[in-house]
Every structure is written in C-alpha cells, then in structure tokens.
Amino acid sequence: MAIKRIVTKILVGKNPSSSNIPGGQQRGRIWITAAVAAGLQVLPGSGVWAQEALKFGVADPLTGPSAIFGLDQMQAVRWAVEDINAKGGINGRKLEAIIADHQAKPEVGIAVVNKFTSVDKVPVFITAFSSVVKAVASIADREKVLMLSVGANSPDIKNLGDYVYTMFPLADIDMKALGAYMVQKQGKKRAAVLYVNHETGIEGAKVFAQAFTHAGGEVVLNDSYEETRSDFTGLVLKVRAANPDTIHIHSNVSDFTALVAQMRQLGLNTQITSFQTAFNPKMIQEVGAGAEGIIVTAMAPSSEDNPNVAGYLNRWQQAYKREPIGLPYTQYFHDAPYIIAQLYKWVLDRNLPVIGENLRKALLDIKSFDLPLTTRIVFNDDHTVNSPTYFWQVKNGKFQVIGKQ
Amino acid sequence: MTVDFSWEIVGQLAWTGLATSTFYYLFAVAFALVLKVNRVWNFGQAGMMVFAYFSMYVALQWWAVPPLVGVAVGIVVTIAVGVALEWFGFRVLRNRRSSVLTYFIFTIAISQFAIYLGEMIFGAAPKTLYTSIMSPVFLVGPIAISHWDLRALAVTVSLSLALAVFLRVTKDGQSLSAVADNSELAEVYGIGLDRAYAISIVIAAVLVVAGMYLVGTRLPMYPATPLNQFLILAVIATILAGIGNVFAAGIAAVVLGMIQTFSILVISSTWQILIIYALIFITILLFPSGVVLKPPWRKISRAAEPSSGAAVIASSPSPANGGRPR
Secondary structure: OHHHHHHHHHHHOOOHHHOOOOHHHHHHHHHHHHHHHHHHHOOOOOOOOOOOOEEEEEEEOOOOOOHHHHHHHHHHHHHHHHHHHHOOOEOOEOEEEEEEEOOOOHHHHHHHHHHHHHHHOOOEEEEOOHHHHHHHHHHHHHHOOEEEEOOOOOHHHHHOOOOEEEOOOOHHHHHHHHHHHHHHOOOOOEEEEEEEOOHHHHHHHHHHHHHHHHOOOEEEEEEEEOOOOOOOHHHHHHHHHHOOOEEEEEOOHHHHHHHHHHHHHOOOOOEEEEOHHHOOHHHHHHHHHHHOOOEEEEOOOOOOOOHHHHHHHHHHHHHHOOOOOOHHHHHHHHHHHHHHHHHHHHHHHOOOOOOHHHHHHHHHHHOEEEEOOOEEEEEOOOOOEOOOOEEEEEEOOEEEEEEEO | OOOOOOHHHHHHHHHHHHHHOHHHHHHHHHHHHHHHHHOOOOOOHHHHHHHHHHHHHHHHHHOOOOHHHHHHHHHHHHHHHHHHHHHHHHHHHHHOOOOHHHHHHHHHHHHHHHHHHHHHHHOOOOEOOOOOOOOOEEEEOOEEEEHHHHHHHHHHHHHHHHHHHHHHHOHHHHHHHHHHHOHHHHHHOOOOHHHHHHHHHHHHHHHHHHHHHHHHOOOOEOOOHHHHHHHHHHHHHHHHHOOOOHHHHHHHHHHHHHHHHHHHHOOOHHHHHHHHHHHHHHHHHHOOOOOOOOOHHHHHHOOOOOOOHHHHHHOOOOHHHOOOOO
16 A cells, blocks of 8 residues: 555655545546556565565574574575565565564563564564473464464474464474484484473473383483583583483583583593484584584475475575574574465455464465475474474584485 | 492592582682682672683684683783772772672672673673584593693692792782781781782782683683682682682682582482582581681681681671771
8 A cells, every 4th residue: 555655646746545636537547556556566676565564573592592593594584585575475565574582582582472463563473492482372372363383392382272383393203203213223222311401302302212212212311401501521421321322412502512522522422312403514513523423303304305405505505605503494494484475375365354363264274385495384283294304414524314204 | 210320430520520620729719819818709700700701712713813822812801801890999999988788789790791791792602712622532541531631730730839839939929918917017018908909800810711711612601601600609619718718719619519520429410500509508507617627826816807708798898997898
C-alpha cells in the first residue's frame, strides 16, 4: 500500500484517499499508478516493494560464548532472505528478518521474544538453543505466534505447545544413532559420558548413554561440569581412571576444545565423540593433532548428498575465505526463511490475515518443504522432523563423512 | 557408578594439581602483599588481572609479537593500571579517611568495570593467549609432565625467590616491611609512604601478569574468571595464612588448589567449584585468624597488628592512623 500511495502522490500530487479528481480521469491515473507499481514490484533488488515487508524474528546468540555459532547462522539467514527477495520476494512483498541477540541465555531470550510479539508484531520467529527455546515457548503459545526451533535439540522441545515446532532433528535421533554406531560399527564397549550441566548437555548425554547401553555397551563414567569451567584436570583424570574405550562429550562450543586439549595433554588419547557443536574447523585448529579421530554427528546433508551445499560452501569461501562454524546448523538456519516464505505465500494466496494462527495452519497444511540445503523437511504430527544422521570424523585435519544412518 | 583410582592417577593428580596451583600462588602472594603494605583488601586485583590478560592477548594474538615482548606489554599496562589505582583511588580514599566498606565497594566496582570493558571489546567468549594451548608432554614413569608444568613451576619459584630477596635485602624491600609493621613510625624515619604503596602495587602487577600468562597458555579464560575464581581463592588463602604472611598466603593457595583438584576423588566434577565457596564459609567462621602456625616470638613482636582477617574486614579506619583501615 505504501508504494501505491507514493506513486499516486507523485502522479496526482495528493493523497489518493483525499483525491477529488473526476471519475474517468482518476480511474485512468490509477491504472497508470498500478502499472508503475507493478513494474517496480517485479524488479528484484530495486529496493522498492509493492507493500509492507513480511517480517519474521530471528533470535540467536550474537555475543557471548555461543556467538561463534550465532554470527555465522545469522549470515546464513541474511543470504537466504537476500536470495528470496532477489527472486521477487513473496507475491511481490519483501521478506525481512528482524535479528536480535539472546546470548544463549533464557532470560535474555524472553526479553527478545517479548519485543518480537509486542513491538515488532511478527507472526513468526525462529530461534535456537534448548534452554532459550524452552523459556520462550510459553510466550509463543500465549501470543499465538508461530515459533520454529532451528538448532535446539533437547527431546523435550516437542512437548512445548501448539505453536512450537522444530525444523531441526532432536537429540533423540542423532544421539540414538551415535550410541548404536559406536558399539556396532566402531566396536566400542566402555563409554565415559561427560556433559555440560545445562539443558542441551543433560538431555543429549542421557540419550547417548541409553543408546550406548541398549546397543550392548557399558557406561563406565557419567559426569558433568559447569558451563564456565575451563580447568578440567580432575575430570580428565577421573576419565583416565575409568579406562573407557570411547568418550562422549556433550558440550558447549568452547569447553569442548579445552576439554579435549587437556585430555590429550594428560596422555588420554581415547576415541572422542560429540554432536554438531563440535563440528567446528576452529576446534581442529586449536587442538591440532589431538583432534584426529574425533567423530561428530550432523543432521544435514553433505555436499556429496546435495550439490547445493558445495555452492553454499563456495559462497563462504568467497565471502570469508573459510567454512562456516557449525556447517550443519547454518544449513538449517539458511533454509528456515524458505519455510517461512512458503508459509507466508500460503496465507497470502488465500487472502487470510497474516497472523500466527494462519501461519500455523499453513504449516499443518503444507507439512513437506523442499529446501535448498537440507533437501526435504517433513513436519511430523508431534511437531518434530526426521533426518538421516551423518557421521563425520576428523581425518588429516578435516571433517570427512564416514557414515550415514 | 564408582571409579577406582590407582596410585598412578593419584600421582598425576598431585603433579598436575601442583602445577596448576602455581598461578593461584602468584595471585595470593600479590593480594597478600598489597594487604600487608597498603592495608587494602584490593578486590580491584581482579580488574588488574583482566587488563594484564587482554593486553597480552592483544600483543600476542593481534600483533603477533614474541612471548617476552607480549609479557612486557602486559607488565607495562598492568603496572600503569595498578599505579593509577593506588594514586587516583586508594590515596584519595586514604586522605578522605574512607571506611573499609568504601574501599570494598570501590575495588569491586573497578573489577566489574574491567570485566565489562573486557567483554565489550573482546566478547564474553573464553580466550587463550595462543591459538593452540597444547604443550609438549613427556612421561616420568606413569606421570605425564608437560613443558607448561615445568615452565609454571620455574616461573613461580623464580619470582618467589626474587621477591624474598627484594624484601629482605634491598632498601625498598625493607621499607615495605617497615611500612607494613608501622606506617607512622616508618614515616618518622623518613620512609616515603606513597613510594612504598606504589612499589607494592608494582610488585603485585608483575605477579599478576606472570600468573595470567600461565593461565592463558594453559586454559581458555572468560573475562569474569579472575573475579569469580582466582580472586576468591586468593582472599581465602590470605585469611587462612593470617594477615601479613605473604608467602604463607601463596602456600595456602596451593593447598586450596590441591584440595580442589583432589576433591574429584570423592565428588562429581560439577561440585568442584562449590568447594571454594564452602571454604570461604569455613575459613571466615572457623579460622578468622588463619591456620598457619607462627613461632612465639613472631606472635609477640606483631601483637599490635591485626591478627584476624575477619577483624580487619570488620574494623573501621581510625583517625589516629591517618584514616587507614587497621
């Protein structure tokens, strides 16, 4: 509407609502106006759009220890939004991401989501990090705003309410697969399980331990540590005393590196496993040879499975001369705006009000989304999605795919 | 789920615990020295640690200078911060005859400001002084000994010896002891109090830089770690050692570090940090005068000194001693 008003003002010299031009002449000018507006709206990248932008919120850590992931995830979102808008947006309307920093802290997340719903009035937002997702879920339900979790993996997330959906496979998929894989394919029998004492660590480690035991292995040590810990001497020696043949670490970004470095320093060269948080080229750089052999899970296709991923990696190389930190996470973040765009299109095509309730209806109706980097995502009735689990291992200083389940 | 610890593991715990306690030792000695000479519970030392760390971080990571140059940058910056703290902070408060509570609030605010500044400029993510924190390791029997362990012990022993020699042999060192014993009398004998206070801060700054270098070459550090962990341990060690016993405070810090390390034998790793807080309560409630035994002649000669950490914390400055807390 805004563009129509502006163009009409240029042509008519007045606000269209107060025009007193005779009928035929007015109709003619309106046709001209419409034609100009239509011309502008089909010029991708012209910076001028037919109507108000379709907004969605994105809350992720942009500062703090987890920002190392959040910053790259936001770049993926920006590129996706740019690409969608470059192709004409959604029915001629621009898609716009309102990005905010939740520092991976629940209390900050609540403030951010309150702003999304009460100030920005977005009908849909995406966020990540299990503790934050759990904290803000009740706001999404209360305000009837659709929330897509992208990256949080606590299995509890599927039970958080009608408006909370995850487009990211939860830990009960990849950790179940990893536990079994380590026993059946890698021949491991004794696991030490270490985890950071918060939502992600507790739940992920629990699923891994259950799966490992279920597959015939034995968990010989199950211990946790606090989030801001940096000296792991005692814990490492406790692991050494337990004499495991594999160590699973369900951690944050930075503590994984410190923990592995201190293990190697104290002569503990046992096989280590982790999840997508450890999928981090910087970790390999910091731990050096000590990173060799580490196995991590990923829930997004590799470039061998999806050629678009190679192009995406090239884009990173051209822009930043490196791979993204936490590649699989960024793939999901990249694809989230494509899901939102399809939801908006469904609502606009039916001339429904652009509100959270209708976006939720769209999600339930469409269910299956074909996406550039994560290929196809199908939402289950229990608000989750399924995905194959990819196993990657550090070999010669690089992550390489060693299996898929 | 129980873990059986062999003697090899206990030996490794002892060695690594000793090596990682070296920076606790340095921080405790720095804290105890300033308390002894300047009569200030310098909680601002955590702020000095932050400045020390990030000045070395900038020099080593951004400018890629050699280690000694990086440490020199850290020393210059930290001394500047420490001396500024003494001249523009403690001296002003001293002249105003401010209460102990004012010193406490002022120094805590300084540390919080430094942490905030560090987080704002460098981010809240943990950082190491070098890209890789791996240090070569060799085995002595079953015990893994890293080059870092040896370097940490060598630096700590060398600085301790140098400080002991400085305090006993040099004129400035002796003047620090004189000011610590009785500042009014020392002034009568021509010892410059401002100079003595500045010297103790400078020494503390050097010890802090050495400690932070050791930290940053072994562990990732969050800007808030100095206040949350290192300083608290230094305070407990100082109280345990008895006020005025600088080197004993360092030894108490090593003992505390070892207790924390060995606690893994009986408790979960999650609870290890809580041990520090438990020790604070136990120390203040049960050992307010410290647990380090002193020879009888020391007790007599220092009878006029505040013997209780808790007493010093609670005492108010008296106009009779120039408003300095005693």
